[in-house]
Amino acid sequence: KNQVEQSPQSLIILEGKNCTLQCNYTVSPFSNLRWYKQDTGRGPVSLTIMTFSENTKSNGRYTATLDADTKQSSLHITASQLSDSASYICVVSSNDYKLSFGAGTTVTVRA
């Protein structure tokens, strides 16, 4: 069973709207959690990285939250743009070499 579960699997939103992606994990011990944006066939691009003590972190229109007690994270996209269309991958690290990847949420932004 995958140790990182993301939801929804995909979503479609209108340009300018907000959306929230979810990530639940069972990876233990926990080191850090990252959100990546990945365009099809391209390398993942880091959006945020959070350690155990961090609850929220922003990167432009992207805001990630982390609840280490419930082992949940969310990624909020504000005022979506067409360029936000991509897969968003939640990655949890139990140490600095092995990462557990979620299956990703595919976001499609329509004009």
Added chain:
Amino acid sequence: AAGVIQSPRHLIKEKRETATLKCYPISRHDTVYWYQQGPGQDPQFLISFYEKMQSDKGSIPDRFSAQQFSDYHSELNMSSLELGDSALYFCASSPTGGRVGELFFGEGSRLTVL
């Protein structure tokens, strides 16, 4: 600043051939990771190097080998290629032995085995 550079970006080989993928990390990054992402699958960790020594090994087949050179670039060598080796191979680099966890990924090398 230049990111992680991978070459070639695309590679087509036939079964039983060999292939070599190269990864050039960001300047002053001493740790390199290799991942394999099959079609529709999550990236799988293959192997990592810190200061030119193998630091961890994941699901890398015995037919594959890798090394990190004195200039910190890394090469992934794949022999006796199989159809199932067709995948996107990502390299990532990290500074200071992978601590403080930020990974910077390359664009990937797409290997197609016919």
